[in-house]
Amino acid sequence: MLPRTAEYALRIVVCLARQPDGIEPADRIAEQTKVPRRYLHKVLQDLTRAGLTRSRSGPGGGYSTALPADEVTILDVVNAVAPLERIRHCPLGLPSHTRLCPLHKELDEAFAATEAAFQRVTIGEIMRSTSEIVPLCDSPAD
Numbered sequence: 001m002l003p004r005t006a007e008y009a010l011r012i013v014v015c016l017a018r019q020p021d022g023i024e025p026a027d028r029i030a031e032q033t034k035v036p037r038r039y040l041h042k043v044l045q046d047l048t049r050a051g052l053t054r055s056r057s058g059p060g061g062g063y064s065t066a067l068p069a070d071e072v073t074i075l076d077v078v079n080a081v082a083p084l085e086r087i088r089h090c091p092l093g094l095p096s097h098t099r100l101c102p103l104h105k106e107l108d109e110a111f112a113a114t115e116a117a118f119q120r121v122t123i124g125e126i127m128r129s130t131s132e133i134v135p136l137c138d139s140p141a142d
Helices: 004-017 026-033 037-049 074-081 102-120 123-127
Strands: 053-056 062-065
Touching: 004 026, 004 037, 004 053, 004 062, 004 074, 004 123, 026 037, 026 062, 037 053, 037 074, 074 102, 074 123
Parallel strands: none
Antiparallel strands: 053 062
């Protein structure tokens, strides 16, 4: 359902949220998130442009979160790299469709529900999950 870029971005933000005061080098982020190194920089640039991450160049450089995890929603991350596109007009451009047909209305309502669900959950909530499965980790000890 989500574009791969959005999935990658969510992995990266969760990875960085695990070390909110730290700087993570790109190689380590790529290793932990399994995001291809060549694609990682593109996603990080989008996240930085959106104000969700910061970059620091030079020795000891890398990436960090720009906002507390409780202020960043799943929707914020998705919209930074691959915004959900709502259906506002007839995709076919039919002049007789002055409003959405029943099919496209249903599809848009599903997109709206997804958007609302993503807006309700912060990265902080994900990090505080009581699940025994820790995001981006093979085991809790990692």
